[in-house]
Amino acid sequence: DARFRFDSVRREKGFFLHSGRGEQGRFEAGQQVACRVDRDFRMATARNHTATHLLHHALRRVLGQHAKQSGSHVSAERLRFDFSNPTELGPDQLREVEDIVNAKILENDPVIGTQMSLSEAREAGAIALFGETYGDIVRVLSIGDYSRELCGGTHCESTGQVGLFRITHESSVAGGVRRIEAVTGLGVLERLRRREEQIGHVCRVLRTQEQDLERRAGELLGEIRALEREVQQERQRVAQQLASGSLLDQAEQIGDVRLILAVLGGRHAELRSAADVLRKDNERVACALASTHSGKVALVTAVSGDLVARGLSALRMATAAAAILDGGGGGRDDLAQAGGADPSRLEEAFDEVRRLVRENFGGDAATNRA
Incomplete structure (x- = not known):
């Protein structure tokens, strides 16, 4: 038995080239092979990809139409989205963006990919990534009546499949360009479990209950400061x-x-x-x-x-x-x-x-x- 795992794909001269690594055995010319998609991996990636389109929509609603995509990266574990904005997003803005994305997820809007000419896509108002080269025929990814972008990647069939969206970090990557990192679906659940484990560990160390953790931390901080004054x-x-x-x-x-x-x-x-x-x-x-x-x-x-x-x-x-x-x-x-x-x-x-x-x-x- 020979096995080969594909881990990346790129487009060159109209062809989609898949690359990866051999995991066992040896392949010979003329052999018949069976290709199978890792459904869990594919769906996790699709959730994060569809979430980037929802995030783009939410950012433009909260910040304005100047908030255009400057780059992105999608994996099964997380998503990263770069966009144009001159200043840092405050906690209230991040919460509003997050709420808009999750509201669209709960609405379970259909996600539809349509092949059309580049000129038709532009007439339909589809957003194209600046600096990207497109062929004569493109794929337009539409979500409800609020998101329409040129995109050839894998996506959910409806926004409800994203499950849940949680922003983990916001930062600057260049002058006038901000970055949001986030997780979706089971990634949110895993993050929640890790946080609960951390809180549980801190509660055990401080010998208190979760509902009293903030009060207990304040008491200990006061004691530490008093001891520092005494030592000084x-x-x-x-x-x-x-x-x-x-x-x-x-x-x-x-x-x-x-x-x-x-x-x-x-x-x-x-x-x-x-x-x-x-x-x-x-x-x-x-x-x-x-x-x-x-x-x-x-x-x-x-x-x-x-x-x-x-x-x-x-x-x-x-x-x-x-x-x-x-x-x-x-x-x-x-x-x-x-x-x-x-x-x-x-x-x-x-x-x-x-x-x-x-x-x-x-x-x-x-x-x-x-």
Whole structure:
């Protein structure tokens, strides 16, 4: 037994060429073969194809006659329809389009294909795809009295066979061209089942019932935000304790300036808390405090008020360090912050801060522990 599965068809020079792949056995010239259509596959494809014509009609009703087809793709699993429109469709517009398509499905209108000349088709008002080449004789696909397009593909016999239509995604594919993706028939049922399984899993994880899921999610979100605030407050408290104690003990003496260069835990908020304590509670103090997280650097620089008056700038320190760290910064002369994408150069950034302080106050560039 030899078996060959066709998976695509194209038209060339008036002929329909079918292509595919051999699944078993070997074919010989002169053999008789029997061709069978996979009915389930064919009907699934037909549902999605007929749905594109209904979708085209619905889009022109909702958006206007400018909403013309720019391309499409139909398979047994889903459909994709590109159309001209300058802006994104909002939720209300998508719902209206979906409702129109499903209403036409419920009306079970006949889907009729008619062979006629291209000139007759145009006189009948059939819509042709821009850029497509047609022969002298074309097939006009009519649905009720509202859709008439040139089309040679497989279709349902009536709109009711589409079953159900559900939009899954809307997006932009080019300037002035939007795309809608959708499923029909059993594809809608399968999508519904997957969603129900997801909801059931979330309910089990959160230990609640489906009708209480939204309320439970809101409660948990509130708890998470409260815990995040508590963690941030605790980090700031620890940072402030470090700033008032051990960080000062680590200060380097450059001239009469105490310079603190340290890597701490936390993010910008915690670093600012420590820097605030250092600059407000002490004189002749400058600092550059950093942390690393997920391959990024957070940096805060600060200068006590008396040193700002003498010309030292936290903003200049931050921007100079950020340039080395492949980032940027901003702020004021007394307090600034920066970010960077290269943690491996953090020591170089600290060295640049040292250089700036020495430039202002170091004299002979000597550096000692306080």
